[in-house]
Amino acid sequence: MAERKTQIVVVGGGAAGLGLVRKLAATYGRDSHDIILIEKNRTHVWKPLLHEVAAGSMDANADEVGYGGHAARWGYRFFNAALERIDRDRRMVVTAPLRDEEGEIVIDRHEIRYDYLVLAMGGVSNDFGIPGVLDHAMFLESRPQADRFRRKLLNACLRANDAGTHGGDVTLPVCIVGGGATGVELSAELVNAAKALRSYGLEVFDEKALKITLLEAGPRLLPALDEEISDKVAERLRELGVDVRLGAMVTEVAPGRVSLKDGTDVEAQMILWATGVRGDPALSKMTDLELSRQGRIVVEPTLRTPADDRIFAIGDCCHCVLPGKEQPVPPRAQSAQQMADHMVGQLDRAQKGEPLRNFVYRDRGALVSLSRFATHGSLMGNLVGGRMEIEGRIARFAYMSLYRVHLMAVHGPWRGPLVILAHEFNRVTRPKLKLH
Incomplete structure (x- = not known):
């Protein structure tokens, strides 16, 4: 046997x-x-x-x-x-x-x-028990949810463009709740996507028509990063046209509306919830x-x-x-x-039957990418007893390296480099936007 x-x-x-x-x-x-x-x-x-x-x-x-x-x-x-x-x-x-x-x-x-x-x-994202979040907001925790957001975004852009060609309102208000990495990076990526839409047949819709509001309940964006980096990221997002609001605590989410503790409402056709884990x-x-x-x-x-x-x-x-x-x-x-x-x-x-060993967490720093506009972060963390701030091309290279490390972990030391090479070729040859 x-x-x-x-x-x-x-x-x-x-x-x-x-x-x-x-x-x-x-x-x-x-x-x-x-x-x-x-x-x-x-x-x-x-x-x-x-x-x-x-x-x-x-x-x-x-x-x-x-x-x-x-x-x-x-x-x-x-x-x-x-x-x-x-x-x-x-x-x-x-x-x-x-x-x-x-x-x-x-x-x-x-x-x-x-x-x-x-x-x-x-x-999963933490809704903190706030009324209406589960019913009226979208999330970004899985491939199906990301695909659903992309389809709704494209349809909303096409709808706004059609209205604009007939003299109607061309704006598309989007509200993103949560100033962590997901909320920050999505805000910048949406601006980049809107800039590229002109090349895909949208005559009047552009990045100015996309009105993005980023809400963060805390005093600053990206609490995992140093305050100086957080301030730079907030400033860059505002330069891109994103309405960054700090200390903005959400009390309710309703169809087309996010209500804040200060009594104001943020109107939005699309609401993305990305707060906590x-x-x-x-x-x-x-x-x-x-x-x-x-x-x-x-x-x-x-x-x-x-x-x-x-x-x-x-x-x-x-x-x-x-x-x-x-x-x-x-x-x-x-x-x-x-x-x-x-x-x-x-x-x-x-x-x-041997004694188990304690896990040791090595903080290697944190990075945030603002699409093609900028990359900021800090490297090394407690490996050198402190943090080294980086930005620009060095930060972008480090950011892309994180994905390459993931590919090596998934595909192994032999197949991993081939997958990375194929990924780089795909970035050059495929369209800037996936619109289907």
């Missing part, structure tokens, strides 16, 4: 989960281990670039990774489904039925055994694991859950406070990638 394989199940194919299953499959192979990725989507797009997909400046079809093909190449199994429940007593995960657009079941509910379970489901509200129904106040899975510094030594959590869905720190590891792409790297050795130690 064949010996039963060790089964490692990873839930979530984002930056953390996809990089982890590739490395686990490359480490163990198929003989002794069965590596399974559970993911509700069929393709992967790096989340920090979703603002480019939403604005149409990036063709996700050319840059996405198909989970099925990636699994076949690296030797893990891909199961297309969403997590429904974790049965810790039986060491089983239960997946929800996968349905098509008509509601018919494609793949029925399944139970999948695990010896070790890694939860890497990412996070919290765990998926559905997590509380999936598991009895301890959750933080923000709905993220509480883990020890080893990334293991206190309640179950067979379950770990990494990336945006986990709440990890390291020794000597008061705040949890920030939910950022670099955190997710570092956690995935750490988990490879951690799972090996767990299987051998």
Whole structure:
């Protein structure tokens, strides 16, 4: 009788989960281990670039990774489904039925055994319980949401252009709530897209017709960056025509309107919500694991859950406070990638019965891209005991390098450079905007 394989199940194919299953499959192979990725989507797009997909400046079809093909190449199994429940007593995960657009079941509910379970489901924008957000705002957390925003944006631009050609109002008001990286980068990317639309047959619609309002409840944009950089970014956005409002606390979102605490309203045909990161509200129904106040899975510094030594959590869905720190590891792409790297050795130690090691977060700084207009940020972080501010071409190169590091993690040291080279060729040859 064949010996039963060790089964490692990873839930979530984002930056953390996809990089982890590739490395686990490359480490163990198929003989002794069965590596399974559970993911509700069929393709992967790096989340920090979703603002480019939403604005149409990036063709996700050319840059996405198909989970099925990636699994076949690296030797893990891909199961297309969403997590429904974790049965810790039986060491089983239960997946929800996968349905098509008509509601018919494609793949029925399944139970999948695990010896070790890694939860890497990412996070969602925090609506803070504000009335109307879930009903009337759009989000930018997945490829389908980015595609939906792009389609609505294009239709709204065409509608405004048609009205302008007949003497009507040509303006398109857009409100973006949240002055973090997503809100800032999307604002600049939309200005860039509007500038390019003239080349695609829109006679009267241009960047001046796009009225972007960026709302931030705090005193400045981009709290992860130094105040001087935040001020430069705000100034540059205002030069591009973006109405940046700080200390603007939202109290309600209604159709075509965002209400602020000071009693004013911001009129908008399109509303994008991009504030904070919290765990998926559905997590509380999936598991009895301890959750933080923000709905993220509480883990020890080893990334293991206190309640179950067979379950770990990494990336945006986990709440990890390291020794000597008061705040949890920030939910950022670099955190997710570092956690995935750490988990490879951690799972090996767990299987051998060796003591687990604490995760060490290395802050490598933060960067923000204002499309083709500017790039600002700081590098190195605590690696050199301080921060080095950069901007211009050096900052742009560093920003693009982050994506290249992600591609290397996903595709490996041999295929990765080829994918990067193909990506650079595609940038030169494909259209500036994706309008379909």
